[in-house]
Amino acid sequence: MxxxxxxQKPSESAKPVKQDFASMGRRSRRSRWPxxxxxLPLFNFPDSPNYNFxxxxxxxxxxxxxxxxxxxxxxxxxxxxxLDFLDYELQRLFRExxxxxxxxxxxxxxxxxxxxxxxxxxxxxxxxxxxxxTGNPEWMPYFAFAETLVALLTTYIATTxxxxxxxxxxxxxxxxxxxxxxxxxxxxxxxxxYSALSPVERRSLLSLRAAEIxxxxxxxxxxxxx
Amino acid sequence: MSEEFTLDELKARYWxxxxxxxxxxxxxxxxxxxxxxxxxxxxxxxxxxIAFLTGLASITAGLLVQTQFLGSGxxxxxxxxxxxxxxxQLLITILVILSVILPPVGxxxxxxxxxxxxxxxxxxxxxxxxxxxxxxxxxxDPEMSEEEYQxxxxxxxxxxxxxxxxxxSRFEVQSRTPEELQAFIEAQRKIAYRVGGDPDRHKLSxxxxxx
Numbered sequence: 001m002x003x004x005x006x007x008q009k010p011s012e013s014a015k016p017v018k019q020d021f022a023s024m025g026r027r028s029r030r031s032r033w034p035x036x037x038x039x040l041p042l043f044n045f046p047d048s049p050n051y052n053f054x055x056x057x058x059x060x061x062x063x064x065x066x067x068x069x070x071x072x073x074x075x076x077x078x079x080x081x082x083l084d085f086l087d088y089e090l091q092r093l094f095r096e097x098x099x100x101x102x103x104x105x106x107x108x109x110x111x112x113x114x115x116x117x118x119x120x121x122x123x124x125x126x127x128x129x130x131x132x133x134t135g136n137p138e139w140m141p142y143f144a145f146a147e148t149l150v151a152l153l154t155t156y157i158a159t160t161x162x163x164x165x166x167x168x169x170x171x172x173x174x175x176x177x178x179x180x181x182x183x184x185x186x187x188x189x190x191x192x193x194y195s196a197l198s199p200v201e202r203r204s205l206l207s208l209r210a211a212e213i214x215x216x217x218x219x220x221x222x223x224x225x226x
Numbered sequence: 227m228s229e230e231f232t233l234d235e236l237k238a239r240y241w242x243x244x245x246x247x248x249x250x251x252x253x254x255x256x257x258x259x260x261x262x263x264x265x266x267x268x269x270x271x272x273x274x275x276i277a278f279l280t281g282l283a284s285i286t287a288g289l290l291v292q293t294q295f296l297g298s299g300x301x302x303x304x305x306x307x308x309x310x311x312x313x314x315q316l317l318i319t320i321l322v323i324l325s326v327i328l329p330p331v332g333x334x335x336x337x338x339x340x341x342x343x344x345x346x347x348x349x350x351x352x353x354x355x356x357x358x359x360x361x362x363x364x365x366x367d368p369e370m371s372e373e374e375y376q377x378x379x380x381x382x383x384x385x386x387x388x389x390x391x392x393x394x395s396r397f398e399v400q401s402r403t404p405e406e407l408q409a410f411i412e413a414q415r416k417i418a419y420r421v422g423g424d425p426d427r428h429k430l431s432x433x434x435x436x437x
Contacts, residue, residue, distance in 0.1 A: 035264035036272075036335075039342050056246045064245060070238045078235065079242065109341070116337045123330035131326060135319075171397045178394040182387050185247050189239055189383045190231065218398065 049099030101173035108166035361385035
């Protein structure tokens with residue numbers, strides 16, 4: 001059973017503290033938006049991944065070890081060496097795949113939301129056209145223009161967004177990123193298949209498995225859970 | 227087994243995993259559940275309000291037309307509308323426009339809920355949160371002997387990684403080829419048999435009834 005969580009320091013606020021996750025993303029700038037609106041895609045999605053992102057924050061390692069009375073320099077160096085190795089062999093790939101998954105998800109959602117929005121506008125204009133037909137027929141050319149504009153925008157979006165299967169790309173990259181995440185911890189914790197290996201064998205195996213996962217060749221469930 | 231590790235090193239790695247894998251995942255599942263639940267509730271409320279307002283606008287417009295502009299209504303048969311009838315006409319027009327505009331907006335929000343699948347994903351994270359508590363229960367106790375600690379450590383890490391894999395398995399299934407899917411299903415069957423389950427227990431008979 002885990003030990004009880006540590007007592008809050010006096011300097012910490014009495015109000016519940018919103019924790020920024022170490023690895024699962026930061027609180028969004030949209031935190032004041034309605035909950036459903038926070039899920040809407042971004043128009044200004046970043047162009048490149050955050051190369052400073054790490055699954056484990058190295059600066060916190062000494063603090064964690066000290067808190068539990070394990071501030072042995074040898075232990076700390078061993079962990080930091082593993083993190084250095086993992087940073088190039090695995091985290092580099094993880095950042096790319098994670099970013100690609102998020103971008104594909106954003107593109108996928110953007111196309112869906114834009115189509116939904118245009119469909120709503122088209123329906124609105126059509127309904128207003130029906131109303132105007134008897135009461136204000138002189139407005140018909142304007143409604144017809146607006147409806148045609150919506151159709152043009154729909155075609156434009158279908159052409160620009162439809163050349164790549166963003167949904168498939170999202171799922172594929174996310175699967176690879178999550179496999180890499182688990183492999184990271186598997187190596188760091190020295191569980192199978194990294195137990196009972198020499199350091200050279202272990203590092204070679206990690207390099208190979210990370211590359212295979214990055215390529216889309218996943219270890220089987222049996223291999224992962226033995 | 228991690229024979230090269232001393233007990234202290236094992237403990238150090240345990241605490242790092244406990245913070246950056248288990249706690250992190252737990253916070254993520256809790257946060258996701260809250261966000262999905264809130265988004266689903268808000269959209270449901272918006273849809274309900276839109277449906278209500280649409281109905282209200284329609285029946286109000288109908289009522290005004292019936293009572294004011296037909297039969298013995300004050301505005302019935304007038305060649306030129308007075309101020310009151312002019313206002314009523316404007317109100318009816320606004321109500322009719324609302325009853326036409328609001329339904330597509332309601333459909334937009336309905337489609338939004340279907341697109342983001344908040345109601346479907348929330349139980350997934352709820353289940354993952356429950357499962358990760360089971361994994362946490364396997365975590366080693368500092369007072370255990372070295373052998374017990376090593377065994378408990380292994381079980382704890384593997385259980386946590388298994389929960390993480392289960393939560394993200396929907397991405398894995400979607401990205402596999404049919405041959406890989408079949409291999410995946412067979413592997414899951416073996417796991418089920420290993421823990422004493424029977425994946426074919428509820429197989430449909432040839433008559434179409436569950437046996």
